[in-house]
Amino acid sequence: MVGRLMGKNAIVTGAAGGIGLETSILFAREGANVLMADISAEALEKGLMKVHQLSPHIQNKILSTVCDVSKESDVQAMVEKVDVWGGVDIMFNNAGIMHADDADAIDTADKIWDLTHNINVKGVWYGSKHAVLSLRRNKKTKGSIINTASVVALVGSATPQLAYTASKGAVLAMTRELAIVHAREGYRFNALCPAPLNTPLLQDWLGDDQAKRHRREVHFPTGRFGEAVEQAQAVLFLASDESSFVNGTDFVVDGGMTKAYVTPE
Numbered sequence: 001m002v003g004r005l006m007g008k009n010a011i012v013t014g015a016a017g018g019i020g021l022e023t024s025i026l027f028a029r030e031g032a033n034v035l036m037a038d039i040s041a042e043a044l045e046k047g048l049m050k051v052h053q054l055s056p057h058i059q060n061k062i063l064s065t066v067c068d069v070s071k072e073s074d075v076q077a078m079v080e081k082v083d084v085w086g087g088v089d090i091m092f093n094n095a096g097i098m099h100a101d102d103a104d105a106i107d108t109a110d111k112i113w114d115l116t117h118n119i120n121v122k123g124v125w126y127g128s129k130h131a132v133l134s135l136r137r138n139k140k141t142k143g144s145i146i147n148t149a150s151v152v153a154l155v156g157s158a159t160p161q162l163a164y165t166a167s168k169g170a171v172l173a174m175t176r177e178l179a180i181v182h183a184r185e186g187y188r189f190n191a192l193c194p195a196p197l198n199t200p201l202l203q204d205w206l207g208d209d210q211a212k213r214h215r216r217e218v219h220f221p222t223g224r225f226g227e228a229v230e231q232a233q234a235v236l237f238l239a240s241d242e243s244s245f246v247n248g249t250d251f252v253v254d255g256g257m258t259k260a261y262v263t264p265e
C-alpha cells in the first residue's frame, strides 16, 4: 500500500469524537501508524473498532490510549508510547470542550473558564511541547503539528461562549509562535479553524432548538454546517509532506463563512 502518510507515526487527541475519529480513519487509510487518544475509554473503544472495521486490511498499527490532555503526565506518557514506533511525526492536538455553562463576561463562572482553558489551551501546549521533545529525542528533521482552534478565534459571535472563544484565540496565537520558533528544526505548526459542524460537540448542545440552529446556519454561504470529514481532509493535507511549505497558518475550513457579508437566501 502506498499512502500519503506511509511510514509516519501519528497521534490524534479527541480521537473518539467527530473530527478526531474521521482524521484517525483517514490517517490509517493513508498508511500512518495511529495512536488514538481520548479521555473517554468507552468512546475510544468504539472509535478504535470503527477504524479497524473500515480498514480491515491495513498493515499499519492502530492503537488507542486513554489520556486527559489537561494533565501533563498523561500527555507525556501518551507521546512516549510512540517511541517504540520510532517517535512521533504527526501530532494532532484536537481534543477540546465547549461547556454548556460557558456564557458571556458576566455569567461565565471561574470554574468553567479554568476547565475550558485547562483542556483547550494547556492541552494544546502540553501536546506541542511533548511532540517537540519526541521529535528531538528521535532526531527527526521534520514534523507536523496541527492544533484545532476555531473560527470564533477569527470572527466575533453574538452567541457568547467567552471562555471557549478566548481559549481558541490562545490556540491560534500559540500555534503561530511555535511555528516560528521551531521552523529551522523542520517542525511545522498549523492551526485548523473549523466552522460550526455536525458533530456531538455542537449538535448535542443545539438539540431540537430550530431557532438556535437557524441563528447559525444563516451565516453559511453554503446554507449548511460543515462535516467532520471535511475537516479531516484538511488535517490530512497539513499532516502530509504535500504541505511542506505551509507553516504558521490559520487554516480555515468554513465553507466561506468567515468571508461572507450577506449570504444567499
Ligand code: NAD
Pocket: 013, 014, 015, 016, 017, 018, 019, 020, 037, 038, 039, 040, 043, 067, 068, 069, 070, 094, 095, 096, 097, 098, 119, 148, 149, 150, 151, 193, 194, 195, 196, 197, 198, 199, 200, 201, 202, 228
Ligand atoms: P467532539 O465533542 O465530537 O470530540 C471531542 C473529543 O475530545 C471527545 O471525544 C471528547 O471525549 C474528547 N475530550 C474532551 N476532553 C478531553 C480531554 N481532557 N482529554 C482528551 N480528550 C478529551 O468535538 P469535535 O467537534 O470533533 O471537536 C474537536 C475539536 O474541534 C475541538 O477542539 C473543538 O473545540 C473544535 N471545533 C469544533 C467545532 C464544532 O462545531 N464541532 C467548531 C470549531 C472547532
